[in-house]
Amino acid sequence: xxxxxxxxxxxxxxxxxxxxxxxxxxxxxxxxxxxxxxxxxxxxxxxxxxxxxxxxxxxxxxxxxxxxxxxxxxxxxxxxxxxxxxxxxxxxxxxxxxxxxxxxxxxxxxxxxxxxxxxxxxxxxxxxxxxxxxxxxxxxxxxxxxxxxxxxxxxxxxxxxxxxxxxxxxxxxxxxxxxxxxxxxxxxxxxxxxxxxxxxxxxxxxxxxxxxxxxxxxxxxxxxxxxxxxxxxxxxxxxxxxxxxxxxxxxxxxxxxxxxxxxxxxxxxxxxxxxxxxxxxxxxxxxxxxxxxxxxxxxxxxxxxxxxxxxxxxxxxxxxxxxxxxxxxxxxxxxxxxxxxxxxxxxxxxxxxxxxxxxxxxxxxxxxxxxxxxxxxxxxxxxxxxxxxxxxxxxxxxxxxxxxxxxxxxxxxxxxxxxxxxxxxxxxxxxxxxxxxxxxxxxxxxxxxxxxxxxxxxxxxxxxxxxxxx
Amino acid sequence: xxxxxxxxxxxxxxxxxxxxxxxxxxxxxxxxxxxxxxxxxxxxxxxxxxxxxxxxxxxxxxxxxxxxxxxxxxxxxxxxxxxxxxxxxxxxxxxxxxxxxxxxxxxxxxxxxxxxxxxxxxxxxxxxxxxxxxxxxxxxxxxxxxxxxxxxxxxxxxxxxxxxxxxxxxxxxxxxxxxxxxxxxxxxxxxxxxxxxxxxxxxxxxxxxxxxxxxxxxxxxxxxxxxxxxxxxxxxxxxxxxxxxxxxxxxxxxxxxxxxxxxxxxxxxxxxxxxxxxxxxxxxxxxxxxxxxxxxxxxxxxxxxxxxxxxxxxxxxxxxxxxxxxxxxxxxxxxxxxxxxxxxxxxxxxxxxxxxxxxxxxxxxxxxxxxxxxxxxxxxxxxxxxxxxxxxxxxxxxxxxxxxxxxxxxxxxxxxxxxxxxxxxxxxxxxxxxxxxxxxxxxxxxxxxxxxxxxxxxxxxxxxxxxxxx
Numbered sequence: 020x021x022x023x024x025x026x027x028x029x030x031x032x033x034x035x036x037x038x039x040x041x042x043x044x045x046x047x048x049x050x051x052x053x054x055x056x057x058x059x060x061x062x063x064x065x066x067x068x069x070x071x072x073x074x075x076x077x078x079x080x081x082x083x084x085x086x087x088x089x090x091x092x093x094x095x096x097x098x099x100x101x102x103x104x105x106x107x108x109x110x111x112x113x114x115x116x117x118x119x120x121x122x123x124x125x126x127x128x129x130x131x132x133x134x135x136x137x138x139x140x141x142x143x144x145x146x147x148x149x150x151x152x153x154x155x156x157x158x159x160x161x162x163x164x165x166x167x168x169x170x171x172x173x174x175x176x177x178x179x180x181x182x183x184x185x186x187x188x189x190x191x192x193x194x195x196x197x198x199x200x201x202x203x204x205x206x207x208x209x210x211x212x213x214x215x216x217x218x219x220x221x222x223x224x225x226x227x228x229x230x231x232x233x234x235x236x237x238x239x240x241x242x243x244x245x246x247x248x249x250x251x252x253x254x255x256x257x258x259x260x261x262x263x264x265x266x267x268x269x270x271x272x273x274x275x276x277x278x279x280x281x282x283x284x285x286x287x288x289x290x291x292x293x294x295x296x297x298x299x300x301x302x303x304x305x306x307x308x309x310x311x312x313x314x315x316x317x318x319x320x321x322x323x324x325x326x327x328x329x330x331x332x333x334x335x336x337x338x339x340x341x342x343x344x345x346x347x348x349x350x351x352x353x354x355x356x357x358x359x360x361x362x363x364x365x366x367x368x369x370x371x372x373x374x375x376x377x378x379x380x381x382x383x384x385x386x387x388x389x390x391x392x393x394x395x396x397x398x399x400x401x402x403x404x405x406x407x408x409x410x411x412x413x414x415x416x417x418x419x420x421x422x423x424x425x426x427x428x429x430x431x432x433x434x435x436x437x438x439x440x441x442x443x444x445x446x447x448x449x450x451x452x453x454x455x456x457x458x459x460x461x462x463x464x465x466x467x468x469x470x471x472x473x474x475x476x477x478x479x480x481x482x483x484x485x486x487x488x489x
Numbered sequence: 490x491x492x493x494x495x496x497x498x499x500x501x502x503x504x505x506x507x508x509x510x511x512x513x514x515x516x517x518x519x520x521x522x523x524x525x526x527x528x529x530x531x532x533x534x535x536x537x538x539x540x541x542x543x544x545x546x547x548x549x550x551x552x553x554x555x556x557x558x559x560x561x562x563x564x565x566x567x568x569x570x571x572x573x574x575x576x577x578x579x580x581x582x583x584x585x586x587x588x589x590x591x592x593x594x595x596x597x598x599x600x601x602x603x604x605x606x607x608x609x610x611x612x613x614x615x616x617x618x619x620x621x622x623x624x625x626x627x628x629x630x631x632x633x634x635x636x637x638x639x640x641x642x643x644x645x646x647x648x649x650x651x652x653x654x655x656x657x658x659x660x661x662x663x664x665x666x667x668x669x670x671x672x673x674x675x676x677x678x679x680x681x682x683x684x685x686x687x688x689x690x691x692x693x694x695x696x697x698x699x700x701x702x703x704x705x706x707x708x709x710x711x712x713x714x715x716x717x718x719x720x721x722x723x724x725x726x727x728x729x730x731x732x733x734x735x736x737x738x739x740x741x742x743x744x745x746x747x748x749x750x751x752x753x754x755x756x757x758x759x760x761x762x763x764x765x766x767x768x769x770x771x772x773x774x775x776x777x778x779x780x781x782x783x784x785x786x787x788x789x790x791x792x793x794x795x796x797x798x799x800x801x802x803x804x805x806x807x808x809x810x811x812x813x814x815x816x817x818x819x820x821x822x823x824x825x826x827x828x829x830x831x832x833x834x835x836x837x838x839x840x841x842x843x844x845x846x847x848x849x850x851x852x853x854x855x856x857x858x859x860x861x862x863x864x865x866x867x868x869x870x871x872x873x874x875x876x877x878x879x880x881x882x883x884x885x886x887x888x889x890x891x892x893x894x895x896x897x898x899x900x901x902x903x904x905x906x907x908x909x910x911x912x913x914x915x916x917x918x919x920x921x922x923x924x925x926x927x928x929x930x931x932x933x934x935x936x937x938x939x940x941x942x943x944x945x946x947x948x949x950x951x952x953x954x955x956x957x958x959x
Contacts, residue, residue: 124729124844125875147733169678180676183653196935203842205874206650207913208639208689209920209928210958211940215685219678236736259594263617266706266779267737309736310788318780372673374594404675405595443677450679458679465666469947470681476946477939488680 025082026062032074039063048109051100052093058101063109069197069228077195079108085485086110088222090164093156096451098221098487112163121146126234127203132163132227148234151178163227169219171447176403177270187231188214193478203231221449222484224477238307242319243344247298247334252377254302254402256331264322271305272403273351279399282357283350293336303351354399363419364412365426369437370446373405383436390432406446450488495552496532502544509533518579521570522563528571533579539667539698547665549578555955556580558692560634563626566921568691568957582633591616596704597673602633602697618704621648633697639689641917646873647740657701658684663948673701691919692954694947708777712789713814717768717804722847724772724872726801734792741775742873743821749869752827753820763806773821828867833889834882835896839907840916843875853906860902876916920958
């Protein structure tokens with residue numbers, strides 16, 4: 020099949036509204052969110068139904084043409100960006116955005132891949148339920164992408180990663196066949212749990228077209244606090260106590276350093292420091308409860324008072340209103356953007372066994388300071404999950420392009436340290452193309468070979484998102 | 490390699506203490522827990538370390554000799570029982586029973602496959618943590634088997650199936666290679682989540698030798714209630730309300746019919762009826778809280794009072810002591826044994842989308858009554874998970890062997906009904922050999938083919954537990 024006839028075939032399947040072939044219109048689909056990769060697709064295909072996806076994939080499979088699945092295109096590792104060969108099809112799922120149904124009593128919703136996460140959160144809330152997946156890009160990321168990258172975010176501590184929220188999947192396989200695994204069951208032990216293969220596979224094993232997601236009771240009260248601490252070790256002690264006392268009421272536990280806070284205060288004029296004086300580290304702690312009233316706040320206060328008395332923490336402020344709670348959260352949420360305003364930086368998305376995080380931070384900080392004097396550490400993240408965004412900003416006054424050259428040696432120091440501490444070099448962002456080579460240094464050849472065996476078994480022609488993950 | 494030399498090789502690996510070749514000693518390893526299958530192994534091998542397992546598997550792989558992994562041998566579908574050919578090796582993991590470590594601050598424990606579940610629960614509790622996996626066989630089942638069957642049990646509502654409790658695995662692959670995936674991370678998105686393949690695979694893809702399990706804060710208070718209801722529909726309404734009000738404090742929600750209660754009262758002389766009069770159905774409801782004191786009990790009482798007022802429930806008794814709470818639980822837990830005392834019965838382990846369970850029960854009850862007049866339904870199970878043990882006892886006076894002949898048509902009625910309601914014919918027990926043929930009626934050929942592709946990719950010689958699952 021010639022290229023021309025492939026696109027003609029696809030046009031027949033998806034109609035003119037579903038096919039973009041003009042390079043002038045490629046930009047939003049050909050570049051990743053961080054503008055790190057610029058690809059050149061053969062075409063962008065926007066199917067409107069599972070049947071259309073299946074026919075497009077089958078057509079591409081017959082032509083041995085590579086497919087790059089794409090959702091809201093907010094990924095951070097370039098998994099949804101085509102290469103520059105001009106030979107890959109971007110399969111954008113955004114038109115598949117129907118909420119197929121909510122079953123409140125079953126605590127499930129059935130959604131298509133192109134649904135924007137925030138819209139699904141809202142639909143769940145209108146049905147009196149919580150869809151707990153929550154992350155910075157929620158206003159534009161799409162659930163198919165969230166599942167394909169096994170997204171994390173701020174609610175993992177209590178509700179797990181995206182993977183834990185999935186009961187069923189519908190997937191178009193590399194052959195173009197549709198696997199209907201859209202079950203809404205809490206328990207199903209009838210063979211291999213195939214959906215697990217596609218979650219987190221970043222589109223290399225098939226195209227997720229729909230999913231059944233778990234919903235939860237809507238919290239009826241919340242307590243949000245900013246806590247000041249001497250160091251991350253103290254934060255771990257507080258985490259241990261908060262978990263022990265609050266159990267699953269503990270829905271947020273985010274660490275950030277005073278340097279993170281200073282960047283937010285510098286670049287966001289509306290942001291307010293939580294305390295009259297500054298402290299070395301902070302924790303944003305949130306409790307949620309299905310019971311209304313003051314229970315969550317009283318519990319938060321009692322945990323923090325005891326911690327203060329025993330000098331685990333230095334100070335604490337419990338939000339007195341929803342507005343103040345949002346202001347506290349924004350201190351944490353604005354860090355990424357504030358750091359971007361400050362200039363280029365070298366980002367890491369790592370996880371470490373929780374008990375060893377403090378040790379990891381001090382050992383790696385020291386090593387970086389020795390090898391790259393003056394670098395400024397922007398250390399923050401989901402401490403409750405052992406997940407740090409351990410970012411490195413250049414010494415003040417360094418030219419951006421000079422610092423960019425140091426990313427390889429800095430990555431090496433950070434990731435080698437992560438490996439020594441038994442951690443992961445990609446906690447919640449995936450591998451995509453960004454860390455595809457890097458992971459070979461840290462994963463055993465046996466594990467890489469197992470992954471390849473799965474890949475070859477499901478996608479023998481290698482048409483699904485080549486050049487990503489593996 | 491001749492058979493003789495295979496066993497000689499294995500003896501060199503595991504030593505005389507690790508090899509049983511005398512048929513007189515085979516019995517405990519060659520028969521399943523329900524005595525449904527009697528196999529005849531070539532030998533029973535009991536390795537004491539991962540290295541020994543690896544060498545045994547490699548030796549068997551080279552000889553193309555089939556391996557049947559086995560833990561506590563308490564499985565309900567015959568997955569751990571060899572066939573009668575005399576050519577299969579039973580690989581019993583019970584000697585691999587070391588607790589490799591508990592990391593309380595990371596909320597994890599690292600355990601070997603042969604650890605008895607109850608011992609692990611106890612070790613976690615001694616470290617101030619909860620290992621929530623809990624099921625009838627916990628005194629003798631082993632964690633490797635629990636993970637290989639993705640065991641369910643009574644705590645799934647709150648803590649998930651065995652799968653959800655696993656952070657990392659160590660697996661001996663069919664080649665005899667050791668995959669070290671023993672990570673203790675909450676987040677790790679560096680490629681395919683391989684551990685998911687081995688969980689619930691019933692030993693057909695490799696041998697789980699060790700695991701990192703999640704631990705949770707220890708509850709400090711509990712409330713246990715027996716609730717009387719008119720019908721399962723009302724139980725669903727109560728579940729909805731209890732979840733909405735109690736959220737994750739709701740740790741148990743078990744349904745049983747009055748006939749179940751009558752069997753328990755008949756066969757367990759110490760069992761006491763929870764109410765002065767009898768009602769059509771009951772729910773065993775449990776709340777747990779990390780906060781000490783009366784909070785859980787007060788909350789349970791307020792939920793039940795409101796439900797009584799609005800005629801969702803007919804009566805309720807909240808346990809006034811730990812002793813009474815245990816007595817309430819035993820009413821639920823003794824059902825299986827009571828039914829066994831009553832004579833043979835036809836068991837089903839099904840799940841249904843929760844919202845449709847009541848409808849499923851009445852439709853299937855009616856169909857069975859039409860086709861098999863006089864059958865007595867022993868309906869109970871984990872309603873909070875949509876999981877019913879929907880068992881059928883013969884009409885009174887039926888000879889056991891006569892009723893046994895009706896198992897195929899009765900299974901057909903029940904499982905066809907499950908399929909119509911979008912359910913699963915094996916919620917928590919797996920397929921093993923018992924449901925290996927049955928599942929072909931209900932799973933799509935595409936899904937079966939996907940499973941086969943995975944099997945062939947990982948176990949090309951088909952030596953891992955042949956005749957099970959697939």
